Amino acid sequence: MRVLVTGAGGMLGRDVVRAAGAAGHDVVALARAELDVTDAEAVASALGEARADAVVNCAAWTDVDAAEADPQGAAAVNAAGAGNVARAAAAAGARLVHVSTDYVFDGAASAPYVESDATGPRSAYGRTKLDGERAVAAAGGSHAIVRSSWLFGEGGRNFVATVLALGAERDEVTVVSDQVGCPTATVHLAPALLELAAGEAQGVFHVAGGGRCSWHELAVEAFRQAGVACRVLPCTTAEMPRPAPRPAFSALASERPESPALPPWQEGLAAYLAGRAVRA
Numbered sequence: 591m592r593v594l595v596t597g598a599g600g601m602l603g604r605d606v607v608r609a610a611g612a613a614g615h616d617v618v619a620l621a622r623a624e625l626d627v628t629d630a631e632a633v634a635s636a637l638g639e640a641r642a643d644a645v646v647n648c649a650a651w652t653d654v655d656a657a658e659a660d661p662q663g664a665a666a667v668n669a670a671g672a673g674n675v676a677r678a679a680a681a682a683g684a685r686l687v688h689v690s691t692d693y694v695f696d697g698a699a700s701a702p703y704v705e706s707d708a709t710g711p712r713s714a715y716g717r718t719k720l721d722g723e724r725a726v727a728a729a730g731g732s733h734a735i736v737r738s739s740w741l742f743g744e745g746g747r748n749f750v751a752t753v754l755a756l757g758a759e760r761d762e763v764t765v766v767s768d769q770v771g772c773p774t775a776t777v778h779l780a781p782a783l784l785e786l787a788a789g790e791a792q793g794v795f796h797v798a799g800g801g802r803c804s805w806h807e808l809a810v811e812a813f814r815q816a817g818v819a820c821r822v823l824p825c826t827t828a829e830m831p832r833p834a835p836r837p838a839f840s841a842l843a844s845e846r847p848e849s850p851a852l853p854p855w856q857e858g859l860a861a862y863l864a865g866r867a868v869r870a
């Protein structure tokens with residue numbers, strides 16, 4: 591396959607580029623400096639010229655708290671930008687794999703969300719991502735919208751990297767224990783996106799690390815696997831307010847047989863830590 595990756599300089603984008611290369615695909619990697627997805631003309635001409643079989647859209651405004659202060663800025667990338675990529679992919683005859691998020695759900699559930707569950711984003715970020723999903727579907731091309739969650743990967747700003755950095759400096763950290771989700775290693779998600787790119791199934795897919803846990807449990811397991819002696823104290827979301835509300839429960843499951851299943855999140859953590867050790 592010839593695969594074009596947008597947002598190729600991001601945490602997930604870099605792993606998609608690596609995974610595509612490792613799988614023997616021909617890769618066109620476009621970071622933000624090479625292709626701004628908010629520029630409809632630039633997107634149309636880049637996708638028109640690339641003659642790609644598939645496009646994996648990893649470009650996004652991912653700062654959840656900053657989106658609350660600048661919803662228009664977030665919408666330009668996550669909603670309008672996604673629409674630009676989707677229309678250009680449809681015009682070029684390329685299949686689109688578009689990445690979305692568990693934050694499109696309100697978090698009031700007590701069992702994992704499946705693809706057909708009602709959405710209800712609680713944050714500006716979640717609303718812009720949901721608008722992006724709708725724009726992708728409306729463009730009318732062949733597409734897979736992949737909702738994933740709690741990503742961590744090499745080189746990106748993510749919870750696991752942050753907590754490990756804190757653990758190296760402190761004896762004790764405090765982490766929220768009343769938000770539950772599915773931590774997902776980008777190194778596991780990337781090949782799954784390529785699998786969906788090579789297929790033909792349409793619509794929304796939930797693809798996240800197996801199992802589920804709280805941020806507190808994730809921190810405990812990260813320290814355990816990394817051999818860091820740092821105590822993790824639990825706290826509530828109310829005790830640690832943030833600008834953007836987060837869903838209390840956003841674990842994902844799939845009701846679709848075509849959805850690739852990822853290894854348990856603990857294995858994702860192990861793969862991430864192994865990658866860090868190699869690159870250190």
Ligand SMILES: NC(=O)c1ccc[n+]([C@@H]2O[C@H](COP(=O)([O-])OP(=O)(O)OC[C@H]3O[C@@H](n4cnc5c(N)ncnc54)[C@H](OP(=O)(O)O)[C@@H]3O)[C@@H](O)[C@H]2O)c1
Binds near residue numbers: 627667692741746
């Ligand atoms: N991180 C998570 O926990 C999480 C969870 C669920 C779903 N997701 C989704 O996963 C996808 C990948 O996110 P990530 O975690 O890899 O985040 P990331 O590291 O922030 O990657 C996003 C990339 O998009 C780029 N970008 C921003 N605005 C752009 C624009 N106008 N045109 C082109 N590129 C632009 C960013 O460039 P700059 O860095 O230069 O701004 C960055 O390289 C996103 O769709 C995100 O919504 C993430």
